[in-house]
Amino acid sequence: MYQKTVLPHGVRVVTEALPHFHSVSLGIWLNTGSRDETAGENGMAHFLEHMAFKGTGRRSASELACQIDQLGGTANAFTTQENTCFHGKVLAAELPRLFDLLSDILLNPVYDTAELEKERQVILQEIDELEDTPDEYVHVLFNRHFYGDSAFGRPIMGSADTVCNFTRLLLLDYRQSHYHPQDIVIAAAGRLEHEALVNLAAAAFGDFHNCRCSRPRQKVATYPGAHNFLKDLEQVHLVAGGKAPAAGEDSRYMAILLNLILGGNMSSRLFQEIRERQGLCYSIYSFLHCFSDAGLLAISASVSPENFEQLLDTIRREIEALKTTGVSPQELQAAVDYSRASLYLSAEDSDNRMMRLARNELSFGHYLSYEEIIDHLASVTPHQVIEKAQDWLDLGSWQIVCLGPLKASTISIG
Incomplete structure (x- = not known):
């Protein structure tokens, strides 16, 4: 209770x-x-x-x-x-x-x-x-x-x-x-x-007081671009991403499902194509961070230098295919089912429940039940996901950063 x-x-x-x-x-x-x-x-x-x-x-x-x-x-x-x-x-x-x-x-x-x-x-x-x-x-x-x-x-x-x-x-x-x-x-x-x-x-x-005013938080700004940091490593490590909804936006439910479909689990498009079909790299995934007034949807991977260009080409193709051909009802339902199971399994741990309580209070000022979240996820349609994907997966507004033995003079995700 x-x-x-x-x-x-x-x-x-x-x-x-x-x-x-x-x-x-x-x-x-x-x-x-x-x-x-x-x-x-x-x-x-x-x-x-x-x-x-x-x-x-x-x-x-x-x-x-x-x-x-x-x-x-x-x-x-x-x-x-x-x-x-x-x-x-x-x-x-x-x-x-x-x-x-x-x-x-x-x-x-x-x-x-x-x-x-x-x-x-x-x-x-x-x-x-x-x-x-x-x-x-x-x-x-x-x-x-x-x-x-x-x-x-x-x-x-x-x-x-x-x-x-x-x-x-x-x-x-x-x-x-x-x-x-x-x-x-x-x-x-x-x-x-x-x-x-x-x-x-x-x-x-009871005796804890502080009359000093809090500083206002600086508004979040984001910048597209590409940066390569040369370092003597075995692999090139990269992160590429762009803007996503904040924690309080209703569209975050669409972002949760889009992230899963893109690269959030083993059946995701990126994991299946890049690791399972092409064997390009061991680590490839997407992730979603929702902050109080900003969000980030991004992809992370580690790849050998000789496979770097093929990896980027595949990421671009998969993103473009997702934006143009859309998401099937079956694919979306699989993402909803995965989210439902993950939520309820995490509820078995008191640490997860405590952290969820605090984050709900800090983000929304009230409690969100598991059933409420699942209902929101289940109400998302394929059309809504693809409509939002046009903005969130706009590679021209993304930033990409690489770290490793990549000697290319220029890199680009867009």
């Missing part, structure tokens, strides 16, 4: 009670991420996420680590372009202890200068590790060029230059600018009692 309570200062508590579960998943979400940073602050939201685990007024860093392990579950955090989340999963009886730990690291971090210097080195290593992982790093390069010189286009972890300039005072000032009660969502799913969690939240967050 879904329930929602808004505390006096604006903190929202959303829960889904699942009495048949033995566990409970908890997340404390902030509606702030890397897109809220200035150029000099790039990576600060992620740095704050790391520093939260490095000691509070009540617990040292080592005590936090020990007490998290003693719960016997998991506890972690992550930062995205739009959110920061501190989350964990434990047996139901341990929920009060988990809440105490997560609320403590969010509300009472000390940002000890010695710990800050150590964590700076950890994050610099994390940045180096990402740059040594080409199938992930190519996405960073794509964002940089598709979204341009904007907060949305900068890497979530920041750069070595920005991370080396962060100080304790800068972290505290950023926190004061971006951590607001009205931007916090506490989400939990599993064996729980809603009122018990509300009482915990009221006690922990």
Whole structure:
């Protein structure tokens, strides 16, 4: 059963009670991420996420680590372009202890200068590790060029230059600018009692105030183009994509199904033609990201240099065929069936349910049932998918970025 309570200062508590579960998943979400940073602050939201685990007024860093392990579950955090989340999963009886730990690291971090210097080195290593992982790093390069010189286009972890300039005072000032009660969502799913969690939240967050105004978010802009980054690798890694609907747009249901048909699973057109029929590469897929006010539909692949041109030609042909010949009712129904199964299978996990609760609240301000989503997907017609595909698959507005041993002077997806 879904329930929602808004505390006096604006903190929202959303829960889904699942009495048949033995566990409970908890997340404390902030509606702030890397897109809220200035150029000099790039990576600060992620740095704050790391520093939260490095000691509070009540617990040292080592005590936090020990007490998290003693719960016997998991506890972690992550930062995205739009959110920061501190989350964990434990047996139901341990929920009060988990809440105490997560609320403590969010509300009472000390940002000890010695710990800050150590964590700076950890994050610099994390940045180096990402740059040594080409199938992930190519996405960073794509964002940089598709979204341009904007907060949305900068890497979530920041750069070595920005991370080396962060100080304790800068972290505290950023926190004061971006951590607001009205931007916090506490989400939990599993064996729980809603009122018990509300009482915990009221006690922990009752004195949490922030009168500083939030900065307005920069509007997302996108840029077509082609960029090739030469690197001594075995394969060429590429990402090519363009604009798609935002999370709140009704057309996102059409985009979900189009993505599946294009390259979202093993029976998709790209996977079947490029991997199964032609054997051009091992990794080929499409993906859809829906943000609060923007979206991205893109293709990612890794291919040997000698197969690169054939791969691009095949991608172009498959996209053109999809736009001109359309989608059959059977193909669309298969995508709906796949979505339905994926939704219900994900519901078996309390982490997935908790994250879904929070994202629904942050995106829409209310709960969307599984049945409501499936009904929306089932109502999509082949004509609607192809009509939207004319815009979303307009290769002239796409960006393509390649990373690897490709010596071609020019590349183009359009």
